[in-house]
Amino acid sequence: MVTRREFLKYTGAAAGTAALVASGAEASTGKTHLDPERIGVLADLTLCIGCRRCEWGCAEQNKLPHGTLQSYDDQAVLKEMRRPDETRFTVINRYPAPAWREQPLDVKVQCLHCEKPACVSACIVGALEKNPKGPVTYDAWKCIGCRYCMVACPFQIPAYEYDNALTPKVMKCTLCSERTLKEGKLPACVEICPREALVYGKREQLLELAHERIAQHPDRYHPEVMGEHTVGGTSWLLLGDRPATEYGIPELPDQSPAILTETIQHGVFRGFTGPLMIFSLLSVLMKSSTDKRKPGQGDSHGDNRDGEDHHG
Amino acid sequence: MRSLKGTLAVLLCLAAAGLLAATATAQVMDPAHRNPTPAKTPTTASNCTDCHSCETPTHENPCLQSCRRHGAQFLGKHETDEGPEVVVIDQLANLYGPVVFAHKLHAGMSAMTGGCTNCHHSSPATGKVPPCRDCHQPTRANTDLRQPALKGAYHRQCINCHLDWSHENACGFCHEQADGKKVADAGQTPKKPGSHDPTDIVGARHPLIKATPTYTYQTKEPSGPVVTFHHEDHVSKFGLQCVSCHRGDSCRSCHDASGTPKEKRRLDHVTTCGACHAERDCSFCHSKGAKPQFDHKASTGWALEPFHRKVACTTCHGQPETFHKPDKACTSCHIHWAVGSFDHAVTGVKLSENHRELDCDSCHLEKNFAAKPDCSGCHDTPMYPEKLPGTKAPRR
Numbered sequence: 001m002v003t004r005r006e007f008l009k010y011t012g013a014a015a016g017t018a019a020l021v022a023s024g025a026e027a028s029t030g031k032t033h034l035d036p037e038r039i040g041v042l043a044d045l046t047l048c049i050g051c052r053r054c055e056w057g058c059a060e061q062n063k064l065p066h067g068t069l070q071s072y073d074d075q076a077v078l079k080e081m082r083r084p085d086e087t088r089f090t091v092i093n094r095y096p097a098p099a100w101r102e103q104p105l106d107v108k109v110q111c112l113h114c115e116k117p118a119c120v121s122a123c124i125v126g127a128l129e130k131n132p133k134g135p136v137t138y139d140a141w142k143c144i145g146c147r148y149c150m151v152a153c154p155f156q157i158p159a160y161e162y163d164n165a166l167t168p169k170v171m172k173c174t175l176c177s178e179r180t181l182k183e184g185k186l187p188a189c190v191e192i193c194p195r196e197a198l199v200y201g202k203r204e205q206l207l208e209l210a211h212e213r214i215a216q217h218p219d220r221y222h223p224e225v226m227g228e229h230t231v232g233g234t235s236w237l238l239l240g241d242r243p244a245t246e247y248g249i250p251e252l253p254d255q256s257p258a259i260l261t262e263t264i265q266h267g268v269f270r271g272f273t274g275p276l277m278i279f280s281l282l283s284v285l286m287k288s289s290t291d292k293r294k295p296g297q298g299d300s301h302g303d304n305r306d307g308e309d310h311h312g
Numbered sequence: 313m314r315s316l317k318g319t320l321a322v323l324l325c326l327a328a329a330g331l332l333a334a335t336a337t338a339q340v341m342d343p344a345h346r347n348p349t350p351a352k353t354p355t356t357a358s359n360c361t362d363c364h365s366c367e368t369p370t371h372e373n374p375c376l377q378s379c380r381r382h383g384a385q386f387l388g389k390h391e392t393d394e395g396p397e398v399v400v401i402d403q404l405a406n407l408y409g410p411v412v413f414a415h416k417l418h419a420g421m422s423a424m425t426g427g428c429t430n431c432h433h434s435s436p437a438t439g440k441v442p443p444c445r446d447c448h449q450p451t452r453a454n455t456d457l458r459q460p461a462l463k464g465a466y467h468r469q470c471i472n473c474h475l476d477w478s479h480e481n482a483c484g485f486c487h488e489q490a491d492g493k494k495v496a497d498a499g500q501t502p503k504k505p506g507s508h509d510p511t512d513i514v515g516a517r518h519p520l521i522k523a524t525p526t527y528t529y530q531t532k533e534p535s536g537p538v539v540t541f542h543h544e545d546h547v548s549k550f551g552l553q554c555v556s557c558h559r560g561d562s563c564r565s566c567h568d569a570s571g572t573p574k575e576k577r578r579l580d581h582v583t584t585c586g587a588c589h590a591e592r593d594c595s596f597c598h599s600k601g602a603k604p605q606f607d608h609k610a611s612t613g614w615a616l617e618p619f620h621r622k623v624a625c626t627t628c629h630g631q632p633e634t635f636h637k638p639d640k641a642c643t644s645c646h647i648h649w650a651v652g653s654f655d656h657a658v659t660g661v662k663l664s665e666n667h668r669e670l671d672c673d674s675c676h677l678e679k680n681f682a683a684k685p686d687c688s689g690c691h692d693t694p695m696y697p698e699k700l701p702g703t704k705a706p707r708r
Contacts, residue, residue, distance in 0.1 A: 073482065186452070194464070196460040196464030201454065206457065
């Protein structure tokens with residue numbers, strides 16, 4: 001997929017840029033390269049009826065294996081909890097009705113497109129990228145199949161084509177970035193949703209809309225919008241009748257896991273201080289040891305080493 | 313050595329500075345986390361374009377939007393029976409057949425729980441209530457995130473109540489496909505056959521009503537003051553639909569204005585019961601005491617044991633409207649009885665090797681299974697029932 005030379009180039013470049021540029025900027029200061037007009041999707045789970053049209057629309061758009069639209073009318077699959085995998089980027093899971101509401105909660109599961117994605121941070125070759133406009137995109141040409149993204153994702157979304165021996169890819173929702181950003185269409189799932197439980201638009205406006213709905217129907221909604229703050233915010237925002245931890249979202253901090261790792265790693269290289277320190281220390285040690293040997297027989301040996309260093 | 317100490321001191325300083333920088337970095341890494349932004353209060357301010365369609369509205373020409381965007385209000389005063397009887401929703405007729413929406417029926421239901429505003433959330437102070445399509449666009453332009461397009465608007469309105477009432481969300485509940493075929497609904501068709509009858513409020517659309525299995529009425533009829541009505545028998549045994557008796561009901565037949573169910577309601581028994589029992593005399597219903605449930609043997613002299621008990625009345629007698637006595641010949645129903653396909657042991661006699669291959673009518677003359685079997689075709693002396701053409705087996 002990627003030659004050794006290319007790989008070294010990418011990693012070298014990544015390490016270099018990470019150390020010199022990103023270190024001081026994003027992770028540490030909270031500044032963002034994200035577009036203030038970036039897009040997202042608001043999923044009002046209380047409007048979802050589990051018709052699974054979005055599952056079909058997604059599979060159709062992304063050329064994933066799927067049956068007829070009618071075959072998605074089968075509600076029996078909602079009896080089990082499912083996960084997105086390499087054959088489906090999104091699934092609907094049904095959570096039983098709470099005591100105070102007659103309806104169960106149907107929850108659409110897919111990549112939430114974090115604002116500060118752990119998968120992007122973990123990707124050592126830059127195959128996953130956070131588009132400033134919102135979507136977290138994937139470039140199969142750069143991917144080396146290390147699957148660090150799968151480990152890093154706090155929602156365990158990226159899947160891998162283990163059955164594809166020759167050209168396996170990491171598979172996850174792309175927020176239909178081709179359709180949305182280039183063609184100006186709605187994401188396939190949003191377009192097909194018959195109740196407009198999914199609304200596509202600018203993230204800021206969606207948040208406003210979400211809080212408006214909560215204020216209008218405090219009896220219907222849990223007062224927090226999932227994705228506003230969780231793991232530093234996500235492009236997908238979920239509005240449910242109960243806390244997100246009760247519909248499959250793990251208990252997560254308001255900070256991206258990438259912040260911690262990047263702060264440690266980038267902090268070491270901040271202003272090139274770390275390497276400078278180590279190399280200075282080494283040179284001092286070398287110098288002191290050479291100084292000790294000077295009066296004795298060490299001269300010719302030391303010269304040789306110097307010569308080697310220059311070649312290296 | 314002195315110079316080495318000096319260098320080391322410089323290095324240590326550098327290291328300390330580096331560490332400080334790293335810790336400082338760690339502390340400021342996420343301002344959003346440290347000072348979480350308070351939950352936003354809803355925006356109450358409106359944009360000019362919410363109400364005005366032009367850039368510079370004047371007193372002379374306020375260019376007001378025909379549809380108020382958000383903060384829409386229902387200002388008119390309307391009665392529920394003002395609206396149309398039926399609304400045909402056919403804006404997406406290329407995909408689905410038109411949905412026939414019983415407007416008046418729904419208006420009646422709404423009247424008990426909040427009136428027109430249950431669905432019509434916006435209406436001017438005077439004039440007609442605007443239909444949904446006046447504001448909700450047929451295509452999804454996604455320009456106003458607050459306003460769903462027409463398809464979304466319909467689905468949001470209808471499904472909310474339908475889910476609460478009948479737990480139905482199958483497309484086929486409302487839609488037919490454009491080619492006239494019913495949309496496949498994955499086995500979610502309403503529970504009772506024939507309940508698509510739009511007048512059948514009680515049976516199909518209404519949440520299930522638990523009727524009393526047996527009603528006993530005291531009447532003034534001297535010859536037989538007690539009338540026993542076995543409701544359960546009529547529904548589960550005789551195959552009647554709710555709408556067979558409860559015709560032309562409206563919500564107000566059973567509920568008062570606030571929606572509370574009324575005490576009890578008596579149907580006009582002459583027209584309702586008489587529809588089926590017109591030819592019967594008074595004693596069919598009126599008696600001195602309560603009547604037992606229907607029993608086939610007591611009423612007709614023919615017990616349904618053992619197999620026919622499982623058969624629905626309608627299988628032999630037809631639908632209630634066309635009730636008839638069935639042909640007594642077993643073969644009128646059991647046309648497939650033949651050698652090899654019928655296990656004779658279920659009758660209590662397991663046939664012996666010799667008898668197993670014989671045609672049914674060798675013994676049951678003219679396939680009259682009700683009559684005594686005849687052995688004289690083969691045997692000189694009369695055999696049955698002293699001797700059996702096999703061995704006894706438990707009747708099943």
